[in-house]
Amino acid sequence: GIQVEQSPPDLILQEGANSTLRCNFSDSVNNLQWFHQNPWGQLINLFYIPSGTKQNGRLSATTVATERYSLLYISSSQTTDSGVYFCAVEPWSGGSNYKLTFGKGTLLTVNP
């Protein structure tokens, strides 16, 4: 099956710093999403981004589908950004079944 690798596995920042999280995937995809899992376990949908670039406030994401990677940028980080960031992909299958394969995540800790 498709492999999804996220880096770095852990990241510690001071409040106000910027960061870039990376997601590499081993095959073509129909769908790619970034999620934030907060310390209470809730998964929050950040971006649906199978290709191109999107921005939402301090967060932005870019997916280069032809090179099989996606980047999540966090600017001016805040303590509330702490948690695990997951990249999830739906392998290309000719149609959409929406079955997501998740990476192992990046654990982000933002210190005040």
Next chain:
Amino acid sequence: SAVISQKPSRDICQRGTSLTIQCQVDSQVTMMFWYRQQPGQSLTLIATANQGSEATYESGFVIDKFPISRPNLTFSTLTVSNMSPEDSSIYLCSVVTNYEQYFGPGTRLTVT
């Protein structure tokens, strides 16, 4: 987006018993999924809950262990049967709207 609720939010169960988890969505959706997140791990898809037909299970998951019901387009249940400590996990339901996948708050299960 979609508003998803799950019951119970958490439970502690004895080995050998069964627990049924409910997932309710605030709108009718075609695609509904169940995922498992073992402690400190990423999410793994258990099955696709199909309305009006049998659920479709992923490799490593079987109907006898994880029976699923989908009586209508807004509701599904997942039962974890004959539980062992290895079943201690967060169980999450998800739905697809406008190509994006949204997750419920999860059910945190501890088996003793």
